Amino acid sequence: MAKWRDVAESAPEFAALVRESFESHKHKTIATVRKDGSPRVSGIEAYIVGDELWFGSMPGALKARDLQRDPRFALHGPPVLLGAGDSAGSSGGDTKLSGHAVEVTDRDRIAPMLAARGFGHDAFSESHFFTADIREVVLTRIEGPAMVMDLWRPGQGLRRLERP
Template sequence: MAGWEEFAARAPRIAEIFTRRHAATGNLCMLATLRSDGFPRISPMEPRFFEGRLWLVGMPGTTKFRDLARDPRFCLHTATVDTQVTDGDAKLWGLARDVQDPALHQRFADDLFADTGLDLRDTAFDHFYDTELTGASAVEYAGGHLDITVWTPGQAERVIRKH
């Protein structure tokens, strides 16, 4: 498993595509979690980079956070509307870990307010999930072929070209 900075160092192409697509959609991604009956749940999510980590933080009491509390496995997919994937597309999967650290939460809220104007500085966070990545992939279409870049911990990125 790898935190964001370690992942980005080991899988720079996928990290670049993820961050570019994340920014292009106003930080919107789709989060996949597992419901209590075992079926997948897909939820919109605005993950944030903070202090070198990728965080899953949001509205309290949501089912996606109850899912992660019960089963920490997730998949995070950049929001895509282009069926030709001309700007790329990326998926990350791993485990979420709830970090209950009021000082960290305050720094995050201060940063969020400075960046977006959303004021959560006096808010207690029910769930504050850090991500540990266990795999990732990205696709790009270029020059008549599709490049699929894949990463798993302990290995370098590898590209599979489909014509």
């Protein structure tokens, strides 16, 4: 697994494009694994702060309980919403990340992340905070007539797939 720092260090141009796409909208979608093994899809906010990808949830949220029990997740952001007159090429693409969530309970570690995002200490209020051990990052976009998928995995670097 890898931290965001690993993505940024091994493929800086890719990481910059992913970050631009990822941060173009506040809301993301996360998939977690329910107790019975079926998927759960939820809205979430996620941020790249320093060397790590952070996300969290309200106290006792089902997605947090899912991640505490089974840390696997897939995160999609931003949702690309096109109007009737828009082309898929007008978007910077969309980002998908997957990996394992690592719960962070140390307030001293959480405080700098909250401060960097402009949140006050009241955001602690028993919320759940996680960082990501990243297994895969994919940026998908349209370039000319082709759909282009740039894929990064730890230890494998960056790969490009194109579909006409």
